[in-house]
Amino acid sequence: MEFSELENLENEGIETLPSEERRKFLRFGMAVTGVFLGGSVLSLTSARNARGGLGPIPEAGKFPYKPHYSMVIKQNRCIDCERCKEACVKTNKVPSYGYRTTILELEKDLGNKGKERVFMPVLCNHCNRPPCVRVCPTTATYKDKKNGIVMMDKKRCIGCKTCMAACPYNARYFDEEVRAVDKCNFCFDTRLEKGETKTACAAACPAGVRIFGDLTDYDSELYALVHAPEKVVWVLRPETGAMPNVFYMND
Amino acid sequence: MNRSKNSLYRSGFMLVLAVVVLVLSGQAFGSDDEDGGTIMFTKPVMAVVFEHKTHIENGLECDSCHSELFEMETGVAESKDDFTMKSLYAGKYCGACHDGDMAFASNTRCTVCHIGVKGYNKAMGKETSGASGGH
Numbered sequence A: 001m002e003f004s005e006l007e008n009l010e011n012e013g014i015e016t017l018p019s020e021e022r023r024k025f026l027r028f029g030m031a032v033t034g035v036f037l038g039g040s041v042l043s044l045t046s047a048r049n050a051r052g053g054l055g056p057i058p059e060a061g062k063f064p065y066k067p068h069y070s071m072v073i074k075q076n077r078c079i080d081c082e083r084c085k086e087a088c089v090k091t092n093k094v095p096s097y098g099y100r101t102t103i104l105e106l107e108k109d110l111g112n113k114g115k116e117r118v119f120m121p122v123l124c125n126h127c128n129r130p131p132c133v134r135v136c137p138t139t140a141t142y143k144d145k146k147n148g149i150v151m152m153d154k155k156r157c158i159g160c161k162t163c164m165a166a167c168p169y170n171a172r173y174f175d176e177e178v179r180a181v182d183k184c185n186f187c188f189d190t191r192l193e194k195g196e197t198k199t200a201c202a203a204a205c206p207a208g209v210r211i212f213g214d215l216t217d218y219d220s221e222l223y224a225l226v227h228a229p230e231k232v233v234w235v236l237r238p239e240t241g242a243m244p245n246v247f248y249m250n251d
Numbered sequence B: 001m002n003r004s005k006n007s008l009y010r011s012g013f014m015l016v017l018a019v020v021v022l023v024l025s026g027q028a029f030g031s032d033d034e035d036g037g038t039i040m041f042t043k044p045v046m047a048v049v050f051e052h053k054t055h056i057e058n059g060l061e062c063d064s065c066h067s068e069l070f071e072m073e074t075g076v077a078e079s080k081d082d083f084t085m086k087s088l089y090a091g092k093y094c095g096a097c098h099d100g101d102m103a104f105a106s107n108t109r110c111t112v113c114h115i116g117v118k119g120y121n122k123a124m125g126k127e128t129s130g131a132s133g134g135h
């Protein structure tokens, strides 16, 4: 994903989507949409467009999954220390050339006021409508029916890399050793299944950027953040209709 | 701020000023070591950049920070256990000025100083390990 690409997206302004409407959409199943414009302008696309990309909206309160794992990224807090990447590599045996999460960077020259940097963590968005799953010819990549995590069954992967091309977030890489595509699975096998409540990257972040949790848990920090009425929440590349489960906000 | 008078540093500063003036008037400039140059902190996290130049241009003098807040010697602050964001918030080190009053507060505008691993690699002339490959 390129910043130039993101910056070309149309900015519709947040005024077109009242916060109540936004919250309603969130309750309906993660339909808040928005674009990231070079880190300086954040916006939500209009409710009309959001609906257009949605298809039938699930009934209020009825989440497709339980738990419904999701992550909030407090983007402006990220300082690119890359401890998340290190933790992920260690936890999930990611090879040196691979990645399950990355940090994008944008540097803006503010003239004599120096430089402003924008760092944006990106990982698999565990999309509600995952293009990678749709294109996989062998069902090696699938969406877990219980928790909504987009998983890889490596034994079934034939390495055709169609999923890599289909992912709007460039969240996949080919693991040469395993001869299969690999990607973030919210540390399901390495941590969640073992009773941990945080992913490795969330646990390692010194700046509190990554908040992992269950959207159906109304007492969770994640739920509160995503539903805070005064907050602008945005997702990456909403126009693809993938309906991501990684939400971005600033502090 | 409490300033300990140190005439040696002062004369040093005058020299630096002269150099800065030279630079501003477009003269070649061999080394910026005279003003301490750029300091790159790699602890407690990667990586934080400090420009002596910017601070001097903002009217600070050497003894504004040296050596009560920071030793002259590179690496001393980093070796201390309390060189953390928490102690900055409590007014130590950078936090003595970056308190939201004299300069922007330490818990705001993080990426003005935090340049991250990518910024560090760039400054060191290294390729940033690319995770943005693919298609």
Ligand code: SF4
Pocket: A077, A078, A079, A080, A081, A082, A083, A084, A085, A103, A119, A121, A204, A205, A206, A207, A208, A209, A210
């Ligand atoms: S650990 Fe946190 S602050 Fe550091 S790069 Fe990752 S998300 Fe950003």
Ligand code: SF4
Pocket: A123, A124, A125, A126, A127, A130, A131, A132, A133, A150, A166, A167, A168, A169, A170, A171, A172, A183, A242
């Ligand atoms: S982010 Fe990419 S890899 Fe993850 S579920 Fe969506 S399409 Fe698939």
Ligand code: SF4
Pocket: A087, A088, A089, A091, A092, A100, A101, A123, A183, A184, A185, A186, A187, A199, A200, A201, A202
């Ligand atoms: S959730 Fe786990 S697998 Fe995914 S990026 Fe974070 S550490 Fe890596």
